[in-house]
Amino acid sequence: MTHAYLSLSRVDMTFPGPNGGNPVLKHIDLDVKRGEFVSLIGHSGCGKSTVLNIVAGLLKASSGGVLVDNREVNAPGPDRAVVFQNHSLLPWLTVYQNVQIAVDKIFKGTRSAAERRDWILHNLAMVNMSHALDRLPSQISGGMKQRVGIARALAMEPKVLLLDEPFGALDALTRAHLQDEVIRIQSELGNTVMMITHDVDEAVLMSDRVVMMTNGPAATIGQVMDVPLARPRNRIALAEDKVYNHCRQEILSFLYEKQRKVEAIAPRSAPARRERAVA
Numbered sequence: 001m002t003h004a005y006l007s008l009s010r011v012d013m014t015f016p017g018p019n020g021g022n023p024v025l026k027h028i029d030l031d032v033k034r035g036e037f038v039s040l041i042g043h044s045g046c047g048k049s050t051v052l053n054i055v056a057g058l059l060k061a062s063s064g065g066v067l068v069d070n071r072e073v074n075a076p077g078p079d080r081a082v083v084f085q086n087h088s089l090l091p092w093l094t095v096y097q098n099v100q101i102a103v104d105k106i107f108k109g110t111r112s113a114a115e116r117r118d119w120i121l122h123n124l125a126m127v128n129m130s131h132a133l134d135r136l137p138s139q140i141s142g143g144m145k146q147r148v149g150i151a152r153a154l155a156m157e158p159k160v161l162l163l164d165e166p167f168g169a170l171d172a173l174t175r176a177h178l179q180d181e182v183i184r185i186q187s188e189l190g191n192t193v194m195m196i197t198h199d200v201d202e203a204v205l206m207s208d209r210v211v212m213m214t215n216g217p218a219a220t221i222g223q224v225m226d227v228p229l230a231r232p233r234n235r236i237a238l239a240e241d242k243v244y245n246h247c248r249q250e251i252l253s254f255l256y257e258k259q260r261k262v263e264a265i266a267p268r269s270a271p272a273r274r275e276r277a278v279a
């Protein structure tokens with residue numbers, strides 16, 4: 001008997017390719033409790049998004065399976081809302097309408113128009129976007145777009161919130177601000193969250209547990225670390241906190257000592273490749 005709310009068991013993923021394909025994930029086993037905030041961290045290309053896409057139902061694992069609240073995941077569904085790094089707002093709809101479209105789809109049969117309107121406004125207020133309800137995505141900043149994406153995901157009342165580097169495209173200040181907002185909202189609502197990140201500080205600051213992935217091919221979970229820091233967490237106070245720094249150190253040591261990624265140095269004539277760095 002498991003208390004897991006989200007459970008990945010023996011998940012393998014091999015993408016088709018020459019010589020039997022490209023084995024990306026091998027034996028991913030992970031149980032996430034209800035209300036838990038779990039981050040996935042690992043070097044670029046190890047397979048983090050593949051894990052998240054399998055949980056979202058956007059990809060089907062080659063073997064193994066995913067359960068959410070004891071139901072098998074076979075396809076995308078409103079019980080799993082995803083926020084991607086680059087917002088996925090519909091450009092011809094306003095801020096309000098972008099949330100409305102999701103809310104209407106899920107709650108049209110069960111909530112009145114007035115209830116749905118209140119719910120849309122409530123979720124946009126939660127991410128501090130009440131002042132821009134009638135603006136189009138092209139008329140708001142990148143951070144604001146991510147807020148709307150988060151409001152839309154939360155408004156779906158998903159069982160699991162899946163965040164794929166949700167702050168990755170933001171400048172440092174906006175990023176910190178939005179991280180704090182997601183921390184506050186998660187502590188209010190008790191969402192179960194799986195977040196992908198490249199940022200060691202973000203992982204420690206936000207998570208209850210950090211799941212560290214080995215390098216591919218055939219990446220798997222190398223280490224899982226509890227973050228035993230009380231909530232609410234204050235980023236400024238934590239900078240001096242021994243436990244915080246120990247957690248940070250643990251992840252850095254995993255990434256840069258145990259899973260050091262050796263990149264081939266490209267010849268000078270080759271076109272420059274922009275590799276995303278971890279942290």
Ligand SMILES: Nc1ncnc2c1ncn2[C@@H]1O[C@H](COP(=O)(O)OP(=O)(O)OP(=O)(O)O)[C@@H](O)[C@H]1O
Pocket residue numbers: 015016022024042043044045046047048049050051276
């Ligand atoms: N649809 C696909 N078809 C074939 N190969 C894929 C597909 N999606 C991902 N891959 C491959 O799987 C591997 C893992 O990719 P994935 O995007 O999951 O890694 P990641 O850890 O999220 O990377 P990053 O941190 O750079 O976003 C890569 O080698 C990638 O090329």
